[in-house]
Amino acid sequence: MMDPRAERDLQAVKEYLEASMTPDPERAARFVAPGFICRFTGNRQFDTATGPTSFNAARYKWVKKRIERYDVVPGKQETTVYSLGFLFGEWPDGTAFDHNRYIDRFVVRDGLILETDVWNDSAEWILDPSVGRR
Template sequence: MNDRAQRDLQAVKDYLDASMMPDPVRAAQYVNAAFVCRFTGNRVFDTPSGPTGFNAARYKWVKKRIERYDVMPGENETIVYSLGYLYGEWPDGQAFDNNRYVDRFVVRDGLIVETDVWNDSAEWILDPSCARQ
């Protein structure tokens, strides 16, 4: 991995660390002014506080168990995928774990320009039997 891709990967790691605290103010240090986040259900946010607010309504609390990063350096940008599982509690206090997620980041000049977020939460909310281990 080249130096630029390594720096861009670190920006994603730092952003995710801040986002999971949650600390959207710190997470904003790692995003470009043109940042766009396309969240589950095609919700679009332009700051890290958007997903944080959405998660606060959807979960009592939620964290990521990151399994791996896939990094694809390009000529002018780096694409980083973060893959793993969500765990936490629903608003009613019911615990959950092993909720698959994939985040895709586009990073330019060490700052996140865009991200796409997918996970199983909506399916689990619609049919809780999907979440059974």
């Protein structure tokens, strides 16, 4: 059984990701703390929930996450939550993609996300589209 604090923090991450994929950045913003920071692959940094949504709108025609699992690491004051799975969607030219690996790391306190780090294969696939078609 998971500690209630860690369970609440995990639920905040799930709600944030659901809102982000809709995309509904206003709803996603309800789950972020003041001072929130999101670091995307390449060290692009955003300080609002709308930043990642805007970045994704320029990179993809549309994109969703197929979440395979969450790993939850309770701490003394904060919970670290990892979301792991695959991205699928379409590139701006309409070409479909799937099985694009991702890992998101969230640091959460009191049900609010303090920071997140985002890693995925998209940059590599953009550099060499044949990689994503194997």
